[in-house]
Structures are given as structure tokens and as C-alpha cells.
Amino acid sequence: MFKIQEIRELIKLIDKSSIDEFQYENDGEKIVLKKNETSIQQGLEQAAAPAAIQTAPPAQAVQPAAAPSAPAEAPAAPVAEKKEDANLHKIESPMVGTFYASPSPETPVYVKTGDKVSKDSIVCIIEAMKLFNEIEAEVNGEIVEILVENGQLVEYGQPLFLVKAE
Incomplete structure (x- = not known):
């Protein structure tokens, strides 16, 4: 399972890059990160509740958006x-x-x-x-x-x- 620290680091790296979407799948675990204006609020709510990210089933996509700081x-x-x-x-x-x-x-x-x-x-x-x-x-x-x-x-x-x- 992905650790919250790893997800946060990925968000930071993607925020600094020019890519808009990142997908990663390994051993049935999948993470999808998208960077766009409309999902920033959704990403902030997910970042405020890290338990929701940790309890998501491995097959479910987690889609936090990167917010500057x-x-x-x-x-x-x-x-x-x-x-x-x-x-x-x-x-x-x-x-x-x-x-x-x-x-x-x-x-x-x-x-x-x-x-x-x-x-x-x-x-x-x-x-x-x-x-x-x-x-x-x-x-x-x-x-x-x-x-x-x-x-x-x-x-x-x-x-x-x-x-x-x-």
C-alpha cells in the first residue's frame, strides 16, 4: 500500500512539473494524480483527511490534486x-x-x-x-x-x- 508520505512527495513533484496527469500501478495498487484547476478544492479536502487515502482499496484510484502550498x-x-x-x-x-x-x-x-x-x-x-x-x-x-x-x-x-x- 502507498504511504501518505510517498503520495505527498509525488504530489509535490508533479506540481513542479509540466505534466497534468500521472498514473502508477503496481501489484494491484493504483494511483492516479491529475493536475487541473477544477479539482484543487477536492485535492485539498483529501489532503486534510489522509485516513481516506490510506483506507482506499488497492484497485480504487486516489485522485488528489496538487495545490502550490x-x-x-x-x-x-x-x-x-x-x-x-x-x-x-x-x-x-x-x-x-x-x-x-x-x-x-x-x-x-x-x-x-x-x-x-x-x-x-x-x-x-x-x-x-x-x-x-x-x-x-x-x-x-x-x-x-x-x-x-x-x-x-x-x-x-x-x-x-x-x-x-x-
Whole structure:
């Protein structure tokens, strides 16, 4: 059965490409992804209810539409209201995946609240489709808040850290 992370990554890739429809079938499982204006709302509703995608029978086609980043911006609204400061920079997830605060369970976390970071400091890892991607701070400053938990699934564009820029 397709994992929700794999489906989300496919949606993201198709959204960035020029193809309008994608079909894949393997061992009786089938997925159909279509990109067009009329089905964006339908895709948003399906993305909001991932259980519906996971419980679909293998022979049934799942047709989510790719939306640029509207679902990913929804969780950011409470953070913006909570911390309104011109000097705060949000480090956002560049992809859908799993957030890891350290390179392995036995090693210490990359950063903690109060740590100083530079532009090229690695702050976390996002695992997407078995690839571990190191995420850099992209700004000099101090970590003010860590917005996600270790092992949590994150969306494209979801804020991960708040950094007080220097």
C-alpha cells in the first residue's frame, strides 16, 4: 500500500512539473494524480483527511490534486500570531517528510533553544522517501523556538524553527 508520505512527495513533484496527469500501478495498487484547476478544492479536502487515502482499496484510484502550498501555510498562521517580531526568521521545511533533530538517536540534537547558528549551520534533518536531507539555518542568529517534535511528519513550507536574526 502507498504511504501518505510517498503520495505527498509525488504530489509535490508533479506540481513542479509540466505534466497534468500521472498514473502508477503496481501489484494491484493504483494511483492516479491529475493536475487541473477544477479539482484543487477536492485535492485539498483529501489532503486534510489522509485516513481516506490510506483506507482506499488497492484497485480504487486516489485522485488528489496538487495545490502550490496552501495546505502548508495553514499551520503557520498561529505561529505568526504568537510571535510577531520583525527580527524573527522562520526556518521552513523545503519538503514533505519526517523531522529529525539529530543525525541518529544516540547523538545529541543539532540545535536547542538559545543556541547560536550561522547561515550554514545544520539545524535538522528531513527524511523524505528514504533520503536524509540536512537543513541549514540560512540566517545568522539565535534559535528562539523549535516548532516541531522529533519524528514528526512535516509539510512543505511548514515552519520548523524561529530564529532571532542578528
